Amino acid sequence: MNLIDATGLRVSLGGQPVLSDVDFSIAPGEIVTIVGPNGSGKSTLLRTLIGAVRPESGKVRHRPGLRLGYVPQKLAMDPTLPLTVMRFLSLPHRVPAAERAAALEEAGAGTLGDRPMTGLSGGQFQRVLLARALLNKPDVLLLDEPTQGLDQPGSAAFYRQIEHIRSHLGCAVVMVSHELHVVMSASDRVVCLNGHVCCQGHPEVVAQAAEYRALFGSGTHGALALYRHEHSHSHDADCGHTHHEGHHDHGAAPAPRTAEAG
Incomplete structure (x- = not known):
């Protein structure tokens, strides 16, 4: 099917x-x-x-x-927002830290958890969006x-x-x-x-x-x-x-x- x-x-x-x-x-x-x-x-x-x-x-x-897991074409973020990668992955609903870390690892972004979202390169940002999509399994x-x-x-x-x-x-x-x-x-x-x-x-x-x-x-x-x-x-x-x-x-x-x- x-x-x-x-x-x-x-x-x-x-x-x-x-x-x-x-x-x-x-x-x-x-x-x-x-x-x-x-x-x-x-x-x-x-x-x-x-x-x-x-x-x-x-x-x-x-x-x-x-x-379904969805990765949009782009996601605009306020550059003044003090938001780490791990915190971003727990919005809008809290997700256990172990699940967030596992999703980052699966997306090839396992070292980025403590980085600010606004400091990521284009490729790193996309991998974090990918990790977010993977949280839904x-x-x-x-x-x-x-x-x-x-x-x-x-x-x-x-x-x-x-x-x-x-x-x-x-x-x-x-x-x-x-x-x-x-x-x-x-x-x-x-x-x-x-x-x-x-x-x-x-x-x-x-x-x-x-x-x-x-x-x-x-x-x-x-x-x-x-x-x-x-x-x-x-x-x-x-x-x-x-x-x-x-x-x-x-x-x-x-x-x-x-x-x-x-």
Whole structure:
């Protein structure tokens, strides 16, 4: 059973259509990345999946008892607020110190507990937000462009941490990203969005699809070789479908990978 099933989603913001007849699903343990140009509806889809945006039509179904962890694209904080990382993780509801420390460790930020939030680098701040999302022990971790503003090595390290979390905690992951060359390697399936689902499937198959290349150009595929995982199983692509078509069957989730991206 899928953790999340969304069918026929139509969303408008400010009277402007943003999503049209979008189908989306994620299976247990799967890492799915949503890519698309600016204004393509990626963040809106993520917020619709978690229930923050109500669709005009269509449905989002969660598996009963589903726990979600959400990492927003950005979080503005008052720079004069004297708030340590550990204190931040205990707002708005108190969380036992051991649980906060464990979440920081899982997010690769175990040494940051006593640091002031306003003194963190961009990468450290994102890892603390990740730790906050992990406090809920999520079945699905949803991240909205979590490495925006980080350099390429920082981004690659963050995505490797996400793969570690998926492997260690067994949670599924939905990511929105604009960093095609890095994020492709960290995904089991890529959904290419431009108001509707243009193309989806295994990263290397999607990178060859005409719909993907029309949006991003053909040069992006070369970078995949630098980060590519080796897979022993086959993949199916679901490319060339427009938003007028019905629900897509993604099949079983790929087996978790054990290789690390270089």
